[in-house]
Amino acid sequence: MLDPTEPIPTTTQPLKPPSEQPAPAPDDSESAAPLEVGTVLKDVYRVTAILTDTPNLRVYRVAMLEPWEQCVKCGAKLQPGDQFCEECGAQVEEQSALLQETPAAEPTGAALLADLTPQPDDDVRALPKVREVFVGEDSRYAVLPEITGTLVRFDSLLSEPGMVLDEADTLRIGLSLARTLAFLHRNGLALGRLTLADLALTASRQVVLADATAVRRSQGAADQADDVSHLGLVLEKMAGVERATRRLDEADNPTPLASEFATILSDLRAGRLTDATILAQNLATLINEQATPQPLRARTGYATDPGMVRDYNEDSLLAWDLRLIWNNQPTNIGLYIVADGMGGHEGGEIASGIAINTIAQIMVPTLLDPLLRSGPVSTSTLADRIVQAVVQANAAIYEESVRNGGTDMGTTLTMAVVVGDRAVVGNVGDSRTYLYRNNELTRISKDHSLVQRLVDIGQITADDVYTHPNRNAILRSLGDNADPDVDTFEVRLESNDSLFLCSDGQWEMVRDQHMAQIIGKHESPPDACDELIRAANAAGGEDNIANILVRFTTPIAAAREAPSS
Structure with a gap:
């Protein structure tokens, strides 16, 4: 929170770099x-203080000397005799405000906002509440609230490492700001290079421009596109998704597995989305879609086998389907895990079992929480819970190893959590989760293995993974490190999609194209899983094999497919 005694920073940007500014007359x-x-x-x-002094803008702190008609902290109206603001709770006492001074002939900043007349459908809640605008001899003055007390700047709010907003909150804030930009653009104004320091959050969690010092008259489409681009950068920083989004889509060309929000951010970053009105429409659509997951019918198959070489099976799996009707709304919930144990019979089998049990004990109560079914489903919240569950499973495996005298035990893991048509995948190691859609099998997870690293840096091809002498070298697993470094991925499911989870004993023996053919050939997930096991064993069965196949259809389509009794 800002110290009200410190000058408030300004992010005013010139229309052109100083070297390109026209010489003054x-x-x-x-x-x-x-x-x-x-x-x-x-x-x-x-x-009482001069906070900013530039040729085109000066900002002062002023004390207000008259009986106050509105709260300078939130803008709410005050009644005679009020001691506290009913809106934000601030004490009504000698109050301070910000005073912006700009040239009367070419005003900038908050002074320009007084000329605007919002229509009933315009969302201008993010604009600062300008108390008054008046003209002096050569200057135009605007009085607006000072950011103190119940308003917190975003650069302060998100100053700690790892501090980010939930995606749902980021979308809501982004929608408000996009609508504000659209309103400004329709009125011939531009906002400038928006940063986190320009934004504040009220006690009611409404985002507002802290001082609007950068508002200026727009020079046209280029200024408006620049506004939209900088809003995209701010949203990335708010949600902490910049790095993850680029990892999913390093070429700024979203894959089918990229979340809708990642796609919007990618379009903003690549300059494909430059209109604030269209951005607002896209965000509003996404918020509405995320409010209530669409129900799907899940049919599940699973199978496991020691393979043709091993005498025992160290793989474990969990396939948990739940169908609910809550407030007359059908809901499908699923938890699917494949764990490939390592360390021999006394190590790997125990490690994979501990991973399954620990994660289930954490995730099942989360998925049964009524709040999950009665409100918007946040996939980022589910991703956080997956990471927490895997971290605890990692600790449980390590503790068991210590109890057994330091036995070498570990496991890879891939898992998927499904609520309605929302899926979140977690992955450590080289067990895989795929999406089967339109007869194609696309890998969601990314292997944490030496050969995958070699593929990433271009030293070997994807086909070399199956024959490379170091193909069994794993870079991440549970039980061998205090921080398992879990990857998570979000997927929006569609009717007729399938999720396919498997250990390396499956995908190393049967190539992706062949697995896709088998999955597409069978209407029954259990039948497909059984044939996939047979195919792996026929190719040599060099390792334990575990797989789970979950096919999703709309409830109506599933009902039509069900055999009559």
């Missing part, structure tokens, strides 16, 4: 000096 008179501390304007505002 010759003027025999010197530029007017700033107002002195102690100056009183209109018998109401006494200057």
Whole structure:
């Protein structure tokens, strides 16, 4: 939270770099000096500090000397005799405000907002509440609230490492700001290079522009596109998704597995989305879609086998389907895990079992929480819970190893959590989760293995993974490190999609194209899983094999497919 005694930073940007600014017209008179501390304007505002002093904008802190008609902290109206603001709770006492001074001939900042007339459908809640605009001899003045107390700047709010907003909150804030930009653009104004420091959050969790010092008259489409681009950068920083989004889509060309929000951010970053009105429409659509997951019918098959070489099976799996009707709304919930144990019979089998049990004990209560079914489903929240569950499973495996005298035990893991048509995948190691859609099998997870690293840096091809002498070298697993470093991925499911989870004993023996053919050939998931096991064993069965196949259809389509009794 900002110290109200410190000057508020400004992010005012010139229309052009200083070197490109037109030379000022010759003027025999010197530029007017700033107002002195102690100056009183209109018998109401006494200057107490000069916060910003530039040729086109000066910002002062002023004390207000009259009986106050509105709260300077939130803008709510005050009644005579009020001691506290009913809206934000601030004490009504001697109050301070910000006073912006700009040239009367070419005003910028909050002074431009007084000329705007919002229509009933315009969302202007993010604009600061300008108390008053008045004109002096050569200057135009605007009075607006100072960010203190119940308003917190976003650069302060998100200053700690790892501090980010939930995606749902980011979408809501992004929608408000996009609508504000659209309103400004329709009125010939531009916002400038928006940053986190320009934004504040009210007690009611409404985002507002802290001071609007950068507002200026728009020079056209280029200024408006620049506004939209910088809003995209701010949203990335708010949600902490910049790095993840680029990992999913390093070429700024979203894959079918990229979340809708990642796609919007990618379009903003690549300049494919430059209109604030269209951005607002896209965000509003996404918020509405995320409010209530669409129900799907899940049919599940699973199978496991020691293979043709091993005498025992260290793989474990969990396939948990739940169908609910809550407030007359059908809901499908699923938890699917494949764990490939390592360390021999006394290590790997125990490790994979501990991973399954620990994660289930954490995730099942989460998925049964009524709040999950009665409100918007946040996939980022589910992803956080997956990471927490896997971290705890990692600790449980390590503790078991210590109890057994330091036995070498570990496991890879891939898992999927499904609520309605939302799926979140977690992955550590080289067990895989795929999406089967339109007869194609696309890998969602990314292997944490030496050969995958070699593929990433271009030393070997994807086909070399199956024959490379170091193909069994794993870079991440549970039980061998205090921080398992879990990857998570979000997927929006569609009718007739399938999720396919398997250990490396499956995908190393049967190539992706062949697995896709088998999955597409069978209407029954259990039948497909059984044939996939047979195919792996026929190819040599060099390792334990475990797989789970979950096919999703709309409830109506599933009902039509069900055999009559």
